[in-house]
Amino acid sequence: MSAATLATLTNPEVIAVNQDPLGVQGKKVAFGSSQLPNSSSDVAVTNCTSFSATIAPERLQWSYNPQDGSIRSKLNGQCLSIDSCSTSEAANIVVSECQINDPSAQCQGKNQQWTINTSDQSVVSRMNGKCLDVYDFDGPSVDAFSCNKQDNQAWLWSPNDGTVRSKHNGECLTLKANLEVWAGPLVNGSQAVVLLNRNDFGSESITVNWQDIGFPVDHSAVVRDLWARKDIGTFTGNYTSPKIDHHSVMMLNITLTM
Template sequence: MGIVGFRPGRTRAVVAGALIALAALATAVSAGQATAVAAPAAAAAAVVSAPPMGWASWNTFAAQINANVIKAQADAMVSSGLKDAGYQYVNIDEGWWQGTRDGAGNIVVDTNEWPGGMKAIADYIHSKGLKAGIYTDAGRDGCGYYFPTGRPAAPGSGSEGHYDQDFLQFSQWGFDFVKVDWCGGDAEGLNARNAYQAISDSIGRATAQTGRPMVLSICNWGRQNPWDWAPGMSSMWRTSADIIYFGESPSMDRVLTNFDAAQHPTAQSAGHYNDPDMLIAGMPGFTAAQNRTHVGMWAISGAPLLAGNNLTQMSSDTRAILTNREVIAVDQDSLGRQGTRVAEDQTGRQVYSKTLSGSGRRAVLLLNRTGSAGNITVRWSDLGLTGSATVRNLWTATDAGSFSGSYTTSVPAHEAVLLTVAGTDGSSPAGVSIVGTQSGRCIDINNSSTTNGTQAQLWDCGGQANQKWTYTSGKQLMIYGNKCLDAYNKGTTNGTTVVIWDCNGQTNQQWNVNTNGTITGVQSGLCVDASGAATANGTKIILWTCGNGTNQRWTLR
């Protein structure tokens, strides 16, 4: 941002209402992997139950939009089958407003382009059984002022100074979703957390008056780490710059960049989603294989699915990809988890796993970033599964069969294979004990707790499941089949507590098991240590600078 010709964020919006307080509390409780989320004000945005699905105008039309454009896309969303597949939002992005206000400060639009005003277009979208989205900026001047695209520069097209007035007006017009961009906020050097909290609170006050909750989409392009605070005030937050800039052709490199930038699994939960930006599937220049790879990455991430192609000119291949019910089900799974990388046996050939609702169910993405086709293997131990498991390819809609221990398939260059794997959660005491050389006791999880943040301790070895660890190919020390030994809050200092947490593939859950008996954190370089060189039952496990003490020596057996 702030670079001439660089087009900042284009994204969506998340909700307004009373459920947010409970969701924020749940996020704060699980904040062992990220900065704790402050509880929002009493009035705030409501929470969506699944990643928003719909269509947004920016990627195809930029600022050159009007009522006829939007109506045509709403019609096509219904006729193409996207609505029946779960797509519901029709989001009007930048270009609808050029910054004009009346004497009372109310937004005024060009009624030649929007006959009947914005309420009329919201009503039209609703008449199709869909939901309507609109767009503004957190600053005084919106993106159309700093980066005019298809229209003259528009000063005053942001909502700063008019938050309560504008969000109430959006709600009165009938909009269900509001994307709030960051061009003005960035240029003015605003504090993003404070600005978006004020916006979320304004949405809450608007909802209290109109009874219409609005989804708030925070779109500050990953600036100021929104994954650390946005879950307390919104349902979705952009994690990176635009996936496509005005005048560009689609790029798989940009897709991969945005996918990587959205890897913040501990911020994500049901109702709160990392947003790698709108889809470019189906836009000119992308092949069907690229479209499948792109949509598969968003599905494994549990990301919002907002199509950006021209729905009135959509090919049958694109339609089939965007409406694949099994792929959509992975994205929309009720647990709301973000898939994480669990293995990379060869550089650029990666395995991502997403835990799905129900027992022993995983979605798996085999992603080949290299320039040549090659085999990629997914091991059940990396997924937290044991025994045999059945495999299904979601793009071909075929069952591969039942396999013991692992499954291998060839993945074309720069493509991905999306699978579901159904097996048995690894809840049995299979695995190894981690025995202290000094104490003779095992690393243990007290009372067999499965609660995130439970600190590991020493206890008499007994062979139970709460003392049995699996060392995966991804260097994770996994217990119970889905929890990993974790350096709390990504700590890298002496005394950092060693806990269990949902496995997420981050480096604070990766460990080197060394030939000298030490276990060192990949991220921190510190040693797993029995605190105070104590040997008693209940001694806490921490990280500490590696030394020669036997309280830092362990045997896996």
């Protein structure tokens, strides 16, 4: 066991959060998409009514351009893509920067071109003829699979709200987040906050807003880094972290000032 791992496991401030007498489990209170160039985000099917006021409904909204075959996220304009131009069965589906007809792009962006078949409601890749598919019928993952005319490959497009729903289970095609904020109250009135970077590369800053953790937006609070066991400073309304490495977290204690 490395010294860094041992220090984390024996950190008294982290242990105190885990053993806090209030005993309230932390929950995800906010998330966002990566702002890194050439980054991609996973796609899943989720309950169409599961998002809250802290989650942009645009994550569940899409537009189709029959001319270039693109299916674009209303959140960031990026394109629904077969990851890495894979021709494998059950290849992962992501949303990434649109590169259709770009000669310098891998497979010239053909992995981002789709045809909507109105007869069976399938969404077919123009790159390899495979269908947009809810993995193992109930997902939540979405993949590209040989077309078989089953309901987990049929999609219902709503012109009213921009959602794309699985015919099999009624769940919505959803752009997942890379950056997450988790929080939970402690017995002393402060909030334990975890900032999580799920990206596969690079590093990014993450912002926690007071409104997302139940604090008044016009109040100041002391932010403490629990890993480093030191106060970072006093902030009003929100706190933005330094860059957090991919697959890494920052753990904070945030306490309102009197």
